[in-house]
Amino acid sequence: MKKIVSETEVKSPVKTKTPKIKELVSNVPSGPLKDKWTKHKDEIDLVNPANKRNIDVIVIGTGLAGGSSAATLAELGYNVKTFCYQDSPRRAHSIAAQGGVNAAKNYQGDGDSVYRLFYDTIKGGDYRSREGNVYRLAEVSTNIIDQCVAQGVPFAREYGGLLDNRSFGGVLVSRTFYAKGQTGQQLLLGAYAAMNRQIQRGKIRSYTRHEMLDLVLVDGKARGIIARNLVTGEIERHSAHAVVLGTGGYGNLFFLSTYCMGANVTAAWKAHKRGAFFANPCYTQIHPTCIPVSGDHQSKLTLMSESLRNDGRIWVPGKKEDAIAIREGRLKPTEIPEEDRDYYLERRYPAFGNLVPRDVASRAAKERCDAGYGVNKTGEAVYLDFDAAIMRYGREKALTSGMKDADDLTIRKLGEKVVEAKYGNLFQMYEKIVDQNPYKTPMMIYPAVHYTMGGLWVDYNLMTSIPGCYAAGEANFSDHGANRLGASALMQGLADGYFVLPYTIGDYLSDDIRTGPISTESKEFDDAEKGVRERIQKLMSGRGIHSVDYYHKKLGKIMWNKCGMARNENGLLEAMKEISELRQDFWENVKIPGNADGKNQELEKAGRVADFLELGELFAMDALHRNESCGGHFREEYQTPEGEALRDDENFKYVAAWEHKGKPSDSKLHKEDLIYENIELKTRSYK
């Protein structure tokens, strides 16, 4: 049955000029770097307040990017509908970000500036992002902090009542604002509160437990979605003048990741299949400090905040026989003397030490474990040790408390208290999962999939290659290049949602002031709904041999082994073939119990895994075509004699944007050349 959910219906919407699918034009404004955003804001078209009331916008996803976009668009006067698969907008996985949010406030007076944040982000991304976008991100970062404090976000403060900062990987200043180990949760609750205010005013209609299953294009423009009500199973039509995707990343492609269980690529993938180019899919961030895998039953991996690397020292045994003894349970890490430990990050990268960027730290851990120095049963773990920090803080505390000759035991006790105040909740979390006390014995950590820098291609206005379809936050590809720095995901999500998209979307919507409501009674909506229903029917009619998780785990293994921290040509070719075969097997043999007209979690998972099975192949193809190593993309064939990533700026200084052409392997590559007018491309060095 068709369900009409448009506010009002009109017989024949007024048609405007038919737009052409855009070529890859970044639309970055000309002029000096620091004036681009101001100039752009001055020049783009606006929609007057009365006309905004006649324009509807759909926002998919209610995390930092989606939630903040929805709230701001509604405040500006647009009619907004939000959709999330969770039972409340507040639960989007932005809440899981622990460490913090960067902003170039320079409250610490340590030489920070908008330019320095911009430079660090470009360099951290291994020179694979757009100068104009990144500068704008750095520029609006300071507004985020002002905004969030005004909203009542309880950031950590110093005794003088001012905001506290800490330091993160890949930078030499303290610019990270935080709320203990819960920064993401507090920022999202701020955006959720802003949304709630608009829901109460009737400007946002919030659809929870709903999943977008297709994007509807009318005359080449994004004009609505087909969604499934996850409780009743009803298929619904929703129309709007523009659609914003704030749907996060696709790391669950790897099955095991630090993403939430429901995170998926479905909305972005549907947009891709409708014409939105998918950019740099192979740029994945593998986070160095996660709790290692304990067994086959494992459903997800848990991240330990990067902030731990401020005080923890990473090491493995220097002697292979010690590593073997540890793995066999004959030796404890605390029994290994200082001179027999290999603090490999401090050894290889003396300038940044334990605070090198994530890609560098992850690869270094893999290198040691592959060489046989891993320290857990599976040989895939390294130590993160707080002993030195405990003693250092303890000595300082003893002195400031007037104890000049404190013994080691007293110093240790004092130090443990300081460390507990800083990282108590993280230590507690580790102990609950691993059943070991990290105050007494070093933590074991190993890299895990954590974030995807790739995503839907967008221009400077955050519009995808489909007119009227926007992507914000992790769902787009725009700001982090080939590697993201710590505490920059929250910054980008909120920058896009609060300060960029709500303005740039006006430039597009200014053409729609006379359009009137979009009807859901059109051939385009009929066809899209029919397609969605047929696909569900096809999923439900599989022969029923293997569960959805069976396929998801298999896909995850292929991805991790062949498209993970280190990739090579043969492995990637094999991955493409294996994923394609697995996809065929899935469609023939997947087993989904129950029926489609009610709550059915297996059906929900199946739809998402089906899309991952397509994206996985494109991911491998992208990694295969990029014959260089940069950021999170490490090709074994392209490395320096010291094992560092070897970039090829001459041939690969571009964004790889893939156009859907039927099968993933038929996708067509479009290149957006990256232009560096302000920064000189250098070999990234943290030595």
Add this chain to the structure above:
Amino acid sequence: MKLYLKIWRQPNADTRGSMVDYTLDGVESDMSFLEMLDILNEELISKGEEPVEFDHDCREGICGTCSLMINGQPHGPDSRITVCQLHMRSFNDGDEIVIEPWRAAAFPVIKDLIVDRSAFDRIQQAGGYISVNTSGRPVDANAIPIQKEKADKSFNAATCIGCGACVAACKNASAMLFTSAKVSQFALLPQGRVEAAERVQNMVRQMDLEGFGNCTNTGACEVECPKGISLENIARMNREYLFSSVKG
């Protein structure tokens, strides 16, 4: 280890449910509780039965989605954690484990162990915000210093993940701890004081409309809260409510 599970099964909101027995073998102590349920579900699917539906998402104790009564305790026997952080080492071979959804009139069952907590969203919509436009340019973040002690207390109240364990633990199914946490977060900050009176009135009114019970100060909510939200917040909300009522 081998476990004897008694699980609430209910096909949908309109059909009566019942407890169903399952025996599960091969459970390991380093599995999480939800991974144990994953294994049960894989078994059920392979037998052609419908898996047990339960809410879960982040599986790291922060999103507040998971919500199970385990042997009569919200989030199970361990303290200060959510179900997803509970590990099977808290149980023994041969244990009988009773698994139910949150039980409260204001949280109707959707299916099996999944309940509808949208009442919490509506309480927040009634006033759980500071009326400041996101698109404006507010004053510099450091323009108003905030005493560290107050900022920390506000943060502690703000750590509520909205899971609903407080309601499930309460014999009256009261939502006072949840509502007071948000009221407190803002009442403790200078930015939130401006609308404090209106906020507490609106949020309490909505809480009552949703059909949550009254608070009788037994403190069960505080004990079961995975984030350790303090009863102090309820006292603060009562004070705020009283003052705002007197001030009119």
